[in-house]
Amino acid sequence: MSNKCNVVYPYIPNSVPEVKKAMLDELGMNSVEDIYKEIPERLRFKGEMNIPAPIHSEARLQRHVExxxxxxxxxxxxxxxxxGGTWNHYVPAVCDTIGGRDEILTSYVGEAFSDHGKFQILFESESMLGDLTGFDACNTPTYDWANALAITSRMASRTTGRKEILVSEAIGPQRKLVNENYCKPDITVKEIKFDYENMCLDLEDLRSKISEDTACVYFENPNYLGFIETQxxxxxKIAHEKGALVAVGVDPTSLGILEAPGSFGADYALGELQPLGIxxxxxxxxxxFIACRDEEKFVAEYPSLxxxxxxxxKEGEYGFGQVxxxxxxxxxREKGKDFIGTCAALHGMIAAVYLALMxxxxMKDLGNGILQRVAYAKNELSKIEGIKIYDGCNFKEFVVNFDGLGKSVKEINKALFEKNIFGGIDLTVxxxxxxxxxxxAVTEMLTKDDIDSLVKAFREM
Known part of the structure; x- marks a missing residue:
């Protein structure tokens, strides 16, 4: 906040004194300090920050960062x-080409400062995600899957007038925390037990916990552990009998081979766009993303664009606009359904490019390819003494138990890292x-040789 060091960076125009002064004059301020004057002195940092000296050359700065x-x-x-939520999928070159275009790259929540087709791309993205999930309506992107879950919880609460959300124990830990935090203080979130013997939701626990206060039941298919929910x-049926809604978390890469949530009676489908060319x-x-049926009681509660x-x-012509x-x-403003800020509209547009290309x-070939790789990996790893594979129907991810090896997951991952392999996510906590x-996790990016390298590393271990 000090003006002691007046450095001019040739690659940052606003660092030029004349430009700074013109901006301050426009704001009616005398110095940069006026921007921060409302921050109390007690909250201000008084020391010197331990950061490197400025690098004036853009070329040298680039080399330094690289x-x-x-x-x-x-x-x-x-x-x-x-x-576990971010996967190594293939990104087709066309996704980078179109996503990197200036008129697309600079889009802010999809707003049309200069449209250049952004509205249409987002409409196409929503339409294709609707096709995948079996629903009619879909929103512009939220920050991530966790944010989509949190928004869906509040949407369901407003639709039903109820204040309780039931979520499966086997959902992403970060998603669980974000949802609980977002629902505070007026919505209660309760967990439904996971049946670790059959690797599916515990229906008896669901029946014991669901009530007339339940707004929504949320589970993932496949769940965080990679198991496909067959029930x-x-x-x-259990949820709807109590008047509760059902939201299903999905991995979009699975929907070329798994039944769409909209076709088996769910009310919402939500998930992550990252696998779709990002x-x-x-x-x-x-x-x-959040998809639902095109019914007013659902659509009216979207806070998203x-x-x-x-x-x-002009008669006979159509355009693309906000609904x-x-x-x-x-x-x-404050009377809106919920607050939304800057979101991932760019990623929604890239997803449209990916889905149109596939x-x-x-999408069916992608899903089948992942299933085959998972089956091969599970089969080969299960042959190794001391390693146990939790059995069940899996897509993309599966659980490997090392109790018989006498080594912790941390020790195993360190040994794999030395062999140029990133091991799995530690589930012990x-x-x-x-x-x-x-x-x-096993995606289409892994070859048979890659999986064999993992098996060989374990045998040597």
């Missing part, structure tokens, strides 16, 4: 079995019932 980034180990040089029709970006390439096909002033804009906090057959276990 040297730092080169210390990271990535999925190009390592074989990765990590998943989905019974879960929907780079992992060190865990940041995320965007959530929705895009539809609308007639133009029921007054629902949002943009249109009604088509129905492509979030899922203690599974013992000394890890979650392994």
């Amino acid at each position: 040297d730092i980034l080169s210390k990271n180990k990535n999925c190009k040089s390592y074989i990765s079995f990590l998943g 989905y029709e019974e879960i929907v 780079h992992m970006s060190f865990g940041g390439g995320l965007g959530g 929705l895009f539809g096909v609308l007639p133009t002033v 029921a804009f007054e629902r949002t906090s943009y249109g009604s 088509g129905p057959q492509g 979030d899922f203690p019932a599974l013992g000394n276990s890890a979650l392994y």
